[in-house]
Amino acid sequence: MLRETRELLSSIGVPDLDPALPVRQLSVAEQQIVEIAKAVSLDAKVISMDEPTAALADHEVSLLYRIVEALTARGIAILYVSHRLREVFDLCSTITVLKDGRQVGTYPAAELDERGLVRLMVGRELSAFFPDRAADAAPGEVALALEGAGNGFVDDISLEVRAGEIVGLAGLQGAGRTELLSAIFGADPFTRGSMRVGGEALRPRSPRHGVRAGLALITEDRKGQGLSLSLTVAQNALGVVRAVFPGRTAAARTELPSTLEELALVARGLDQEVQFLSGGNQQKVVLARWLAVAPRVVLMDEPTRGIDVGAKYGVYEVMRRLTSAGVAILMASSELPEVLGMSDRVLVMRDGRLVGALPPSASEEDVLALAAGAEGAEAAA
Amino acid sequence: MSAVVGARPVRRRRLSTTAIVFIVLAAVLVLSAVLVTAAGKPFFTAGNLAAVLTLMSILGFVAIGQTLVIIAGSLDLSVPYVVSTASIIGAGVMAQGPAGIVPGVLAALAVSAGIGAVNGLIVTGLRVHGFIATLGVGLIISGWLGTSFQGSFGSAPPEFRVIGATLIAGVPLSTIIMLACAALAALLLHRTRLGHHLYAVGGSASVARLSGVRTKVPVVVAHALCSMLAGLAGLLLLARTSVGSPTIGSQGGYDLMSIAAVVLGGTLLAGGVGSVLGTIGGVAIFAVLDNVMSVLEVNPFLKDFIRGSVIVLAVALYAWRSVQRRPPRFRPGKEAAP
């Protein structure tokens, strides 16, 4: 069985993946390869890939590209579903656009450009991908500060995020961004170093401790960690208040309709179960959960993963509104344009450590070079 | 590519849960021997070992079947009533004499398998939680048993009763049959496609479905086999008691005790992980405990207290060591790993 598996893996261009390893020990990219190998082993004529790169970092994406090309060369048809426009143009020969469960149109890729595709997806012209920064924005006091902090997964982290500032956190998959955010939040507490929130020395021991200190964590896994899927919009939006500040429930309930209105949530009502909402609207409910406790520091992990272009813009607007109200945001993202387009500063992680800081004017190549640890990159930072 | 599939830290090999089960069993055996010897009674005698093995056989059958069902992600609470039903049907058919033995066995097993198939179809077809489906089916049967039979029913001819009394090389025949069933079940789990599918469905039904596994078939088969094994248990009880009894299954408490034995054997109640070998270990732990408490003449009512505590402690032990932790990249006070 092992030999057959090795042959199978070689046939899709990954001969050096050990077939005897338990899947749990593989990286996400490798797990994805196993999925593809499984499909190939079934002699599939058509393979549909739903957001295959959602959990991959950029350099892992190129590996997927090679596999997809090898598969198409063998005469296998690929149905490729993605929110990432660049991949669609890189890989696909025909593009079909769906909106609200209906087919908007099918076009040869050569006849479309990114702008045209976005127009088809959103139904209107989008002037810019990222909302402008407020003109008079000047960062305020330090809202979150780490000094030599670390635990089992990240080490020697020192950083500052000021009120009204968005700090981007870039890095390859596995660089430790998610781990850093959950350590700050208290889900995997720091075991050394110091941390201050709003000037007060405090190292959260649990998520509850973090929430009480004014922290919020928007996780990358919306369905698995961010929402209670079979509960309603209202139950979810009030979930954090009820769990941590039960005394404030009544006030939060009164404010809820206007909050959801501002977020432009599309739902049948407050009593609709969130599992029936689109990804973008689910993310708005997640935002509403945390807005209800008025956090000082919002930690965001892949805040726009798997949501459509229009909803992405909505999330960006909320981020801008929060910062102009003096909230500090630390945002981890694998989408470099997003990191560079939204952040005031970009911190880059590699192997569980911060390896440099870049201004938003940096190029994607600069960030990648630093994240991948290319020669001379650190000097450039 | 090599950047992705790079060197990974070598993980320490950990003892499998089955190994722990047998370590616990060994500890229980040693402790029992010490206690019994201290009380001035022999423990490792042929007679006493045969008694332990006999204790194992009935619960063993039920627990083997329960293992299959639990690995598949379901549960079977109807087993006690299947045990009773098999004993009643077997005794009813065999009442005509030795000629009824084969038809009696076949009829009892066929009816049992049919009940299991119904359980499986309710779980898969009507999408009813295994707990509720088998609780419901068990209640339905118990109503029928309670209405139609008062007291014992039918009888088993002496030729059939021999099975309950035969020893081969000091080992009761019923235990040998039970161990043979265990071996077959282990073969099924580890050497057949159906077995692999059982683990896959129990681990994650949706992943199994997306991988092209027909998720319903393994669950139905597991339930049918489980009931058949419960039926066998009923027949062996019949061989011992020589008359069919409508309450023999529920008196034995085989539903909860078999689930406890399976979990004691290291099988995950949530499904997808487990082994028949571990279950046999779990059953043996119960049997040794029971035997020791009888030899030491512990108040029978304290037995339940001790059993309950052992189950909870053992499962807490497994849960404690199986908490999945990612290996840390950094250790305090040390230079970081790569």
Place this chain on the structure above:
Amino acid sequence: MIATAQRSLGQRFLSGLATPSGAVFVLLVVLLIGVIAMNPNFAEPGQLVRFLSRTAPIAIAAIGQFFVIVSGEFDLSMGAVIATQVVIAGNVIGQDEAMILRGIALMLAVGVVVGVVNGLLTTVAKVPSFIATLGMMLALYGFVRFLTGGAATGNPVDSFREIGRGALFGVVPYPVLILLAVGLLAWLVMRAPFGQTLLAVGDNPVTARLAGTRLVLVKTSAFVLSSLAATVAGILLVGYAGVHPSVGQGYEFQAITAVVLGGAVLGGGRGWVLSAAAGAISLELLFTLLNIAGIDATWRPTVQGAIIIAAVALGAVAWRSARKPKPSRPAGATGPAGTASIPTTTTRSGER
């Protein structure tokens, strides 16, 4: 945008009846009409109240079990708790009126301890609640039978048994009043932040923890509420059943049946607490109906088994369709042979 026109109370009532937790009330009314049609005497207030009084213990137990089930767990120790409390009442209170208050206090304390142990075993020791409460059940039954020798022992003083069989002003039985009080309390608890957090824990404990929920506290409280409900049921049962270690046997499965009949989903996150009580009452009405129809009481389990399977099978369909938006999304149908699908989430990212 959110549908601004909030639906009228009537509309919400009707759509609520379409969920399994609402449908059980329809079932209850239908059964009640059925019973009255076959035995008009049953409609007399006295008869109805006596019936309700008889069902109070199981309805209260169901309410307690509801808290545990909705948080995603099981409490199999319920029947054993009832037996324990009954034996405590017999032994501690005995014929001494002065001991009644102290006896009740002791029973409540035992209830709290059992719940705390169940909860900590489940949450801290990570023993599946099925096993933890099964162990508790064995331990308690063993203990009770050890104390009593397995036979009926002395009944407590009559003034204590009045709680289970007496009536306020000789008209409204105390069990009915206690059931109403427990129901009201349970309803308030489920509306309060604690109850809503309990639902969230049952739906997705990871999400709940990241929202700052103290899982250990919340789940343990559910187990405490369950064994306290069993304690109250035990106090009532002493009243008309007397002291015997088999009192309460099977109550855990009866209560789970009632909760599930009331539309709660095993695994947690869904259900309405008063529907659990309605489920218990419906079950008793059904037994009454069988009784009036002259069907042997031995058939009761069969009917109970059939109805629980039917209720859950129908409920599974109803929960799926009840709140689903109308434009049905394309079902995740498996493609034709020769296609394979790669889902987005290759890992359950539940590592922490």
